[in-house]
Amino acid sequence: MKSIVIHAAKDLRIEESAVEAPGPGEVEIRLAAGGICGSDLHYYNHGGFGTVRLKEPMILGHEVAGHVAALGEGVSGLAIGDLVAVSPSRPCGACDYCLKGLPNHCFNMRFYGSAMPFPHIQGAFRERLVAKASQCVKADGLSAGEAAMAEPLSVTLHATRRAGEMLGKRVLVTGCGPIGTLSILAARRAGAAEIVAADLSERALGFARAVGADRTVNLSEDRDGLVPFSENKGYFDVLYECSGAQPALVAGIQALRPRGVIVQLGLGGEMSLPMMAITAKELDLRGSFRFHEEFAVAVKLMQGGLIDVKPLITHTLALADALKAFEIASDKGQSMKTQIAFA
Numbered sequence: 001m002k003s004i005v006i007h008a009a010k011d012l013r014i015e016e017s018a019v020e021a022p023g024p025g026e027v028e029i030r031l032a033a034g035g036i037c038g039s040d041l042h043y044y045n046h047g048g049f050g051t052v053r054l055k056e057p058m059i060l061g062h063e064v065a066g067h068v069a070a071l072g073e074g075v076s077g078l079a080i081g082d083l084v085a086v087s088p089s090r091p092c093g094a095c096d097y098c099l100k101g102l103p104n105h106c107f108n109m110r111f112y113g114s115a116m117p118f119p120h121i122q123g124a125f126r127e128r129l130v131a132k133a134s135q136c137v138k139a140d141g142l143s144a145g146e147a148a149m150a151e152p153l154s155v156t157l158h159a160t161r162r163a164g165e166m167l168g169k170r171v172l173v174t175g176c177g178p179i180g181t182l183s184i185l186a187a188r189r190a191g192a193a194e195i196v197a198a199d200l201s202e203r204a205l206g207f208a209r210a211v212g213a214d215r216t217v218n219l220s221e222d223r224d225g226l227v228p229f230s231e232n233k234g235y236f237d238v239l240y241e242c243s244g245a246q247p248a249l250v251a252g253i254q255a256l257r258p259r260g261v262i263v264q265l266g267l268g269g270e271m272s273l274p275m276m277a278i279t280a281k282e283l284d285l286r287g288s289f290r291f292h293e294e295f296a297v298a299v300k301l302m303q304g305g306l307i308d309v310k311p312l313i314t315h316t317l318a319l320a321d322a323l324k325a326f327e328i329a330s331d332k333g334q335s336m337k338t339q340i341a342f343a
């Protein structure tokens with residue numbers, strides 16, 4: 001079987017490796033679709049991010065879906081041929097945080113395609129993937145591409161849970177890449193009354209409108225585009241900060257009303273904060289990282305037609321064109337979500 005392996009920045013190879021057999025409680029999946037995520041792109045373009053560096057070759061990918069090809073011993077509820085979305089979240093189930101119901105904070109997390117620990121956790125961009133049955137959520141009725149969107153959608157559902165009460169709220173989303181646009185869908189589904197999206201790119205804002213943003217603000221055309229929202233101590237109840245850029249966070253904070261909630265999703269490295277505004281407006285600053293149980297919810301919402309991610313899937317390329325797919329995905333002027341078709 002072939003897999004997509006990163007060796008160093010810009011050194012991506014399609015390599016041949018042996019197929020494993022599924023053990024007890026595991027299934028073998030014939031991969032159908034894999035979405036390229038921001039973290040994959042960091043490994044591809046820069047060999048890592050922040051202090052996380054590639055120290056050995058690693059299979060990329062964690063946004064995947066495919067068809068069950070073989071069942072290990074004791075697996076029930078899945079049948080050969082089923083389309084499944086595969087959660088990359090693999091907490092140990094035994095550490096303190098797992099036992100406290102916070103599996104996304106697992107000490108021994110084995111999230112696919114991560115160079116944080118060493119040896120690195122190999123990813124899921126491979127023609128045949130052996131996974132635990134408990135990672136698989138049946139995705140019948142969805143296309144493989146939609147099923148592979150369950151992962152980034154879960155990130156934004158988790159963020160929406162972190163944001164708290166959403167019904168009737170005014171929401172600002174800064175940064176309209178895949179996570180920002182999916183945040184718009186998640187916030188709307190949770191009951192947001194008004195959603196404003198801000199970005200530097202008119203193209204990204206077009207996607208924001210396509211998935212339901214009520215209004216968009218182009219911050220490259222109008223640097224002060226959010227200033228009117230900061231009058232009278234602010235306008236928004238919730239900020240989804242998805243850009244990881246300090247100017248967006250600062251402008252968003254000014255536009256939040258007292259007791260508003262900032263949910264930080266963008267991973268842009270360290271930033272300094274307007275702490276006076278946070279203090280005086282009694283804002284809540286909340287991080288959001290990965291997800292766990294939201295994964296099955298993501299599949300359900302898509303199956304029920306309650307969230308439509310299709311407008312965000314802009315490119316699908318064959319496995320043989322993986323390198324081209326990574327180049328397209330790296331070009332925000334072209335791609336929203338680029339996926340690789342494995343079969």
Ligand SMILES: [Zn+2]
Nearest residue numbers: 037063151152
């Ligand atoms: Zn992802």
Ligand SMILES: [Zn+2]
Nearest residue numbers: 092095098106
């Ligand atoms: Zn754990």
